[in-house]
């Protein structure tokens with residue numbers, strides 16, 4: 001069968017989706033049609049005897065894998081990446097984070113920085129990103145424009161905060177916050193790029209009035225929008241939330257205001273109570289685990305094993321610049337480490353994670369959180385080709401790799417590669433990065 005514009009990728013390919021089974025197949029082939037849809041997958045022998053197309057043969061140390069889904073990061077914080085990691089959350093926000101975010105009221109600065117953010121994440125293999133912007137509506141549109149121009153699948157949120165107990169210069173008026181959010185959503189949809197969508201983004205309960213949260217919950221429902229926010233990250237932050245809402249749990253505050261849906265991404269979720277976990281599972285909301293940030297800001301160590309045991313979907317985020325790396329591969333590595341720390345501290349009853357679960361967190365579970373797992377998150381037939389090719393020998397001496405099974409090569413990629421390994425990145429079939 002030959003069709004104009006088909007490509008056939010041949011080599012080691014991550015087609016598995018069950019972390020308890022083999023993820024990477026040797027001598028595999030997948031056919032991608034001219035619309036960027038995966039139309040066949042099978043052993044190379046089977047596929048090559050039935051399909052024609054341009055053959056893309058992977059090198060001996062290369063792996064084709066699903067693109068990464070960074071389910072939580074802050075675009076305006078990239079200027080702080082790798083610096084200012086010496087304070088816990090609330091002091092960190094006050095001293096480092098609000099000052100840099102407030103600079104994005106300057107349009108030129110916003111455009112320049114957002115272009116660099118999207119280049120950085122795409123080059124690290126992030127094919128889908130859930131971005132927090134700033135409180136400035138034009139900044140959200142500038143970020144979405146960059147995602148559209150550079151070809152990234154993205155959810156872009158104008159941040160809402162009409163209360164700021166930490167910095168009086170960085171907040172909005174309630175009514176303006178709602179109007180600006182609706183305007184930014186219209187403008188983002190108006191870009192006419194189906195890969196880029198607006199997302200409702202109240203910063204966290206301590207920075208939002210009840211009426212603002214209610215309006216945002218209503219907008220999310222009426223316009224069928226995903227929602228992202230922070231929850232239960234740090235003890236000081238939980239205290240701040242309790243001062244404002246002494247009679248409610250953290251999740252209750254969001255739920256009462258219509259902000260907990262099955263497309264709600266709740267970053268951190270370290271200190272959830274058992275009843276909150278139960279409620280989250282019932283609602284189908286997801287946790288976004290951000291281990292790099294949790295270590296850097298000394299927030300805590302999420303027991304993600306117990307979260308998955310409670311039937312909560314766990315996705316993964318870099319949380320730049322709480323996290324000091326824009327690489328989802330680093331996030332996977334840190335997620336494994338978090339699990340091992342819990343095991344050392346005997347805070348986790350089941351066995352620690354190997355590299356496979358964090359890999360699924362950073363791919364398929366991100367897609368599940370956004371309810372786009374019919375389109376992306378794995379390289380299954382019928383899905384859009386959001387993919388990464390990584391040459392593991394670009395960051396490790398090839399001679400070390402010679403006897404690797406396909407999954408061992410993937411394990412080395414997760415454990416000790418660096419961004420030099422990422423050679424090609426595709427979103428919906430279109431190459432959006434090559435090294």
Ligand code: GUN
Nearest residue numbers: 074203204230293319322
């Ligand atoms: N909670 C409220 N805002 C933030 C933020 O910018 N980063 C992190 N890690 N937590 C937050």
Ligand code: ZN
Nearest residue numbers: 074230267319
């Ligand atoms: Zn965050």
